[in-house]
Amino acid sequence: MTDPIRILVDADACPVKAEIYRVAERYGLPVFVVTNGGVMVPRDPLIQLVIVGDGFDAADDWIAERCGPADIVVTADIQLADRCLKSGSTVIGNTGRPFTKESIGMALASRALMADLRAMGTVGGGNKPMVAKDKSTFLSALDAAVVRLRRAPPPRGAPAA
Numbered sequence: 108m109t110d111p112i113r114i115l116v117d118a119d120a121c122p123v124k125a126e127i128y129r130v131a132e133r134y135g136l137p138v139f140v141v142t143n144g145g146v147m148v149p150r151d152p153l154i155q156l157v158i159v160g161d162g163f164d165a166a167d168d169w170i171a172e173r174c175g176p177a178d179i180v181v182t183a184d185i186q187l188a189d190r191c192l193k194s195g196s197t198v199i200g201n202t203g204r205p206f207t208k209e210s211i212g213m214a215l216a217s218r219a220l221m222a223d224l225r226a227m228g229t230v231g232g233g234n235k236p237m238v239a240k241d242k243s244t245f246l247s248a249l250d251a252a253v254v255r256l257r258r259a260p261p262p263r264g265a266p267a268a
Contacts (some may be wrong), residue, residue, distance in 0.1 A: 111136075111137070111177065112134070112136050112179065113137050113139065113177065114127060114136055114138045114173055114179045114181065114249075115139045115170045115180045116125070116139065117141060117146070117187060118166070119142050119180035121182075121201060122242075124146075125128050125182070126145050126245055128149060128224060129246070130250055131153055131154070131247065132151070132153065134257075135153065136253065137153050138154045139155050139157050141159060142157070143158070143161055167182075167184060168193065174264070175195055179196065179252050179256070180196045180197070182198065182200070183201045197255075199249060201245065202241045203241065203245035203246070203249070205248060
């Protein structure tokens with residue numbers, strides 16, 4: 108891997124920011140916490156708060172336009188996950204569920220179905236609340252993603268580090 112690994116966080120409503128900071132500190136990785144505002148971050152040179160405009164999907168656009176193969180994106184937004192996968196990024200949901208090129212189609216279809224059912228009044232509510240097990244699963248998934256990226260061979264034609 109020739110590019111440094113970065114963690115880009117879709118921070119609005121992200122319940123695992125503290126876990127992200129712990130993993131980033133352990134590996135010395137930069138973190139970009141992207142939000143429309145109202146998010147506090149620790150004073151740490153590795154953690155950068157990025158405040159975007161109030162425009163629809165402004166945070167998503169910032170992340171999608173900058174992510175690449177050496178990046179880990181943390182988001183619960185399935186459409187953002189799809190955009191980031193197309194850039195070659197590793198994408199992990201807030202509960203530790205990885206989004207992959209193989210699974211994103213089903214996730215997008217499920218999202219569309221649930222939106223239709225909510226619009227018809229057939230189902231209501233949102234996601235289940237986070238529990239300790241979800242945070243543990245997330246920590247394991249993020250740690251595994253960092254280790255996998257650190258061990259990845261350099262892209263073809265790139266000099267070995």
